[in-house]
């Protein structure tokens with residue numbers, strides 16, 4: 001049973017938003033595009049894994065996707081966590097295309113590219129062993145009952161991912177691709193047969209983990225060494241993606257394709273809250289939306305019914321709290337791609 005469903009990772013959402021406001025000619029734009037391709041691939045890998053684990057017996061496993069915990073200021077993230085009465089299983093999803101060699105001599109993953117070059121990655125099992133150790137310490141710190149922790153590395157199944165192993169000690173017990181995941185989970189069940197906790201306790205642990213889900217705050221501008229001045233801000237045209245749209249008699253009109261967009265400011269202001277800071281002044285709003293006067297800006301801001309503090313020129317408009325309707329959703333981003 002899924003206790004925590006998989007949703008679009010926040011870093012991916014923020015990078016997509018940042019891309020909207022960065023000019024194509026900006027030196028960071030190609031880096032952003034490359035990172036986005038990697039992040040989407042990573043997400044598709046996690047999604048494939050999440051779809052497979054849905055097929056597991058619902059009563060046997062409690063499942064948490066993209067769980068983020070903090071151990072003494074060390075943030076760590078687990079793609080999928082399965083908890084049963086006998087053990088805990090960490091599953092890390094990988095979505096790497098190419099012929100991949102597990103080098104057991106130097107513990108690295110080598111990709112052979114079509115152009116004859118080679119690329120080296122950290123062996124995902126090394127990453128899993130780190131997570132295994134961090135989670136064990138985290139459970140001890142929270143005085144939770146001991147359950148053995150094991151791990152699996154899952155590769156999204158595509159005909160463009162070929163797994164191979166080199167070296168003498170070719171242990172591939174904890175590596176799988178596609179549906180082989182079920183065989184590897186079954187193998188792990190054979191390693192841990194002893195029932196250690198009752199279903200109520202199992203449920204309690206899973207919900208405790210969920211309550212401690214604590215993502216590391218992301219300052220996406222800082223990560224790319226950008227400031228507000230690098231952004232080409234404004235209302236984005238939903239038809240042709242042009243920024244900025246012009247405000248004319250209560251609606252936004254695209255200067256490029258002439259399409260109207262009545263509520264364009266909502267997304268633009270919400271994106272400002274996500275990228276820059278959780279409050280906005282009249283002056284800041286006028287600047288980012290390219291509005292002609294502060295009176296029009298005030299009307300636009302008031303129409304949003306944002307919580308406010310302060311008066312007159314010092315009034316601060318605050319980010320919506322708990323209002324999902326204005327937040328960027330998985331569907332909106334998927335539609336865009």
Ligand SMILES: [Zn+2]
Pocket residue numbers: 237238239240241242254255256257258259
């Ligand atoms: Zn347009």
